Amino acid sequence: MNARSIALTVNGRPVNGTADVRTTLADFLRHSLRLTGTHLGCEHGVCGACTVLVDGASVRSCLMLAVQAEGAHVRTIEGLAGPDGELHPLQTAFRDKHGLQCGFCTPGMLMTLVEFLEENPDPAEAEIRDAISGNICRCTGYESIVAAALQAAAEIRERRR
Amino acid sequence: MKPPPFDYVRPESLETLLSTLARLENAKILAGGQSLMPMLNLRYVFPDVLVDINRVPGLAGIRLEGDRLRIGAMTRQRAIETDPLAAAHFPILPEALRLVGHRQTRNRGTIGGSLCHLDPAAELPTVALLADATVEIAREGGTRTLSAAEFILGYMTTALGQDEVLTAVSFPLWHRPHGYSFQEFARRHGDFAIASAACLLALGPDGRIERVAIAIGGVGPVPQRMPAAEAALAGTRGEPEAVARALGFCDALDAIGDFHGSADYRRSVARSVLRKALGDARDRAAAAPTGPAQ
Ligand code: FES
Ligand code: FES
Numbered sequence: 001m002n003a004r005s006i007a008l009t010v011n012g013r014p015v016n017g018t019a020d021v022r023t024t025l026a027d028f029l030r031h032s033l034r035l036t037g038t039h040l041g042c043e044h045g046v047c048g049a050c051t052v053l054v055d056g057a058s059v060r061s062c063l064m065l066a067v068q069a070e071g072a073h074v075r076t077i078e079g080l081a082g083p084d085g086e087l088h089p090l091q092t093a094f095r096d097k098h099g100l101q102c103g104f105c106t107p108g109m110l111m112t113l114v115e116f117l118e119e120n121p122d123p124a125e126a127e128i129r130d131a132i133s134g135n136i137c138r139c140t141g142y143e144s145i146v147a148a149a150l151q152a153a154a155e156i157r158e159r160r161r
Numbered sequence: 162m163k164p165p166p167f168d169y170v171r172p173e174s175l176e177t178l179l180s181t182l183a184r185l186e187n188a189k190i191l192a193g194g195q196s197l198m199p200m201l202n203l204r205y206v207f208p209d210v211l212v213d214i215n216r217v218p219g220l221a222g223i224r225l226e227g228d229r230l231r232i233g234a235m236t237r238q239r240a241i242e243t244d245p246l247a248a249a250h251f252p253i254l255p256e257a258l259r260l261v262g263h264r265q266t267r268n269r270g271t272i273g274g275s276l277c278h279l280d281p282a283a284e285l286p287t288v289a290l291l292a293d294a295t296v297e298i299a300r301e302g303g304t305r306t307l308s309a310a311e312f313i314l315g316y317m318t319t320a321l322g323q324d325e326v327l328t329a330v331s332f333p334l335w336h337r338p339h340g341y342s343f344q345e346f347a348r349r350h351g352d353f354a355i356a357s358a359a360c361l362l363a364l365g366p367d368g369r370i371e372r373v374a375i376a377i378g379g380v381g382p383v384p385q386r387m388p389a390a391e392a393a394l395a396g397t398r399g400e401p402e403a404v405a406r407a408l409g410f411c412d413a414l415d416a417i418g419d420f421h422g423s424a425d426y427r428r429s430v431a432r433s434v435l436r437k438a439l440g441d442a443r444d445r446a447a448a449a450p451t452g453p454a455q
């Protein structure tokens with residue numbers, strides 16, 4: 001072990017922990033913080049299941065070391081719903097449109113789309129497909145995911161009005 | 162799929178970084194990590210120490226310097242993709258960047274990291290070679306500047322020494338406006354390209370091609386310029402015969418065959434993406450308002 005102590009903010013809460021320098025951010029979230037909503041599909045940056053937001057930007061948490069997140073604001077799928085449990089429009093839309101089956105890809109899909117829709121709340125279908133091109137889903141065939149993203153976008157626009 | 166054990170240092174100044182690199186052996190620089198981290202997880206590399214340069218100040222940023230666009234090595238690919246200066250002065254960069262990996266990898270991946278990793282199919286080294294970019298390199302007690310052609314030595318091999326770090330990439334600007342195009346063929350969006358073609362093109366007042374640069378990526382072990390094709394097009398109006406002559410030089414490209422396709426297949430894909438890139442670049446040059454060179 002070559003451990004370092006790290007301090008960061010996860011889903012708005014300050015977190016102090018210890019991580020071996022070779023521990024990925026994904027493993028730190030899952031094993032040390034017990035935030036197992038972030039999934040690991042490939043552990044080499046191709047599936048997108050491990051996507052989280054670091055300082056607002058979507059990143060693959062299997063390609064970042066936990067020690068690199070020192071001082072950062074990390075947002076995971078556990079931080080998506082409101083404090084009272086109210087679902088994020090993306091979560092509601094994925095439920096409504098059957099945007100998931102086994103759910104393995106879902107955390108990564110949602111975190112990718114959170115960033116994308118915050119920036120572009122009125123996307124064309126093709127732009128959504130481009131945005132989720134780095135996230136692999138073995139179940140849905142993507143159609144229902146795209147439909148859910150479109151519904152969530154409409155809801156987000158509505159709320160901004 | 163966990164990385165092997167290594168030590169980790171995170172210098173917070175260029176000075177410390179350079180002195181660290183000077184004293185360490187078997188160290189690997191960690192920039193955006195979008196290639197190095199997979200290689201660690203797959204245990205293709207076993208560095209003793211990772212030198213994380215993410216917190217070295219002054220290595221990121223995009224600015225105009227005279228007639229050049231200078232981009233710090235640690236500038237994230239996504240930052241270049243969305244940068245107004247890059248869009249206005251060197252639009253082939255954002256066009257190529259949209260084909261680099263995915264949003265999540267571009268949020269972390271850096272221009273310097275891509276050049277130093279030098280994957281044969283990577284878009285940024287192809288653009289650097291196309292544009293006759295220069296790279297700025299620092300080590301303890303000195304700096305040097307190399308052309309992209311000097312920097313690229315061979316298959317995934319650069320001229321960077323163990324004790325050196327790439328600090329910036331500088332692109333000489335083409336006058337505004339110019340034609341440009343980056344085209345590639347990959348099996349899936351975001352995959353490494355089987356072949357890519359990049360083209361910069363400027364028309365003279367008489368509508369003839371005044372200047373043209375062509376580079377091909379993904380086909381051989383390193384990106385390749387096509388001087389013969391460039392010469393075949395210069396001074397023409399890009400007539401079909403001239404284009405055909407230029408495309409003919411694709412047969413002479415250095416090409417690798419692997420499970421994605423044979424060498425000949427790659428040359429043939431190169432020909433088709435180059436045809437598209439030339440057409441696009443020419444159309445864009447023709448559509449651009451003519452004005453005094455800038
Ligand atoms: S687990 Fe990170 S991209 Fe697949
Ligand atoms: S819902 Fe099963 S992988 Fe996407």
